[in-house]
Amino acid sequence: MELIARVPGDKGDIAKRTVKEQISDKLAYMIHSGLLRAGDELPSERELAATLGVSRETVRAAIGVLQARQMIEVNQGARTRVLGPGPMPLHESVGVLGGLRHRSLEEVAEARAAVEVQVIRLAAQRIEPAPLARLQALVGEQRTMLDDPVRFQISDQAFHSVLYDACGNGLLADVVSDFYGYALEFRRLALQRPGAIAHSVADHERIVAALCAGDPDAAAAAVQQHLDHVHRGTRDVMAP
Known part of the structure; x- marks a missing residue:
């Protein structure tokens, strides 16, 4: 549940929504933001269930919702394929992020670093055994995704969601989650x-190691290094 409890930009009360709805909204957000694009093949139900920390039945139901929205195509014996945003209006979660669209990459990167470093310092002091184990499991799975950008992108968002929630401050987690959603279409490139994926996985491993040690300084340094890598990679693909 902790992986899907935070859809970037969402300000509503998601506690009343079913897990199926949270999963379908999470995937819909990825499609609307450009993180997942038309033609992309989604991971298998088993892989999605493992990454998102839910049952295969829940994933299957969420996929059915997106199929009904004409956002994905399900074919027997083949991978589920992304069709695009479909006829439905832009997701509310993405609309909230629209305010950042007029900000420069440098401005957003600086603000994100200022918040995220503090979030991870808190997480190093407050993280509970269950989310820490989940982060370790996600990093272990990510080592198998070095040649699978789509699957890694889904896992990466799950990783950061758990990481932000671990700080124990919902307001800070909300703010940094919105920053995470900035320019995702370029992050994909x-x-x-x-x-690039191998570098991100190595960064994630350093972050988790610092959290395991309960070392706020090491965690902050690991996150700053990761954000520097993300910033440089995004800046390079955004350049004309």
Whole structure:
């Protein structure tokens, strides 16, 4: 549940929504933001269930919702394929992020670093065993995704959602989640570059190691290094 409890930009009361609805909204957000694009093949139900920390039945039901919205195509014996945003209006979660669209990459990157470093310092002091184990499991799975950008992108968002929630401050988690959602379509392009996923996984491993040690300084340094890598990669693909 902790992986899907935060759809970037969402300000509503999601506690009343079913897990199926949260999963379908999470995937819909990824499609609307450009993180997942027309023609992309989604991971299998088993892989999605493992990454999102839910049952295969829940994933299957969420996929059915998106199929009804004409956002994905399900074919027997083949991978589920993304069709696009479909006829429905832009997701509310993405609309909230629209305010950042007029900000420069440098401005957003600086603000994100200022907030996220503090979030991770708190997480290093407050993280509970269950989310820490989940982060370790996600990083272990990510080592198998070095040649699978779509699957890694879904796992990466799950990783950061757990990480932000671990700080124990919902307001800070909301703010940094919105920053995470900035320019995701360019982040997607950056992750397609050779070695980019491997670098991100290595960064995630350093972050988790610092959290395991309960070392706020090491955690902050690891996150800052990760944000520097993300910033450079995004800036390179955004350049004319």
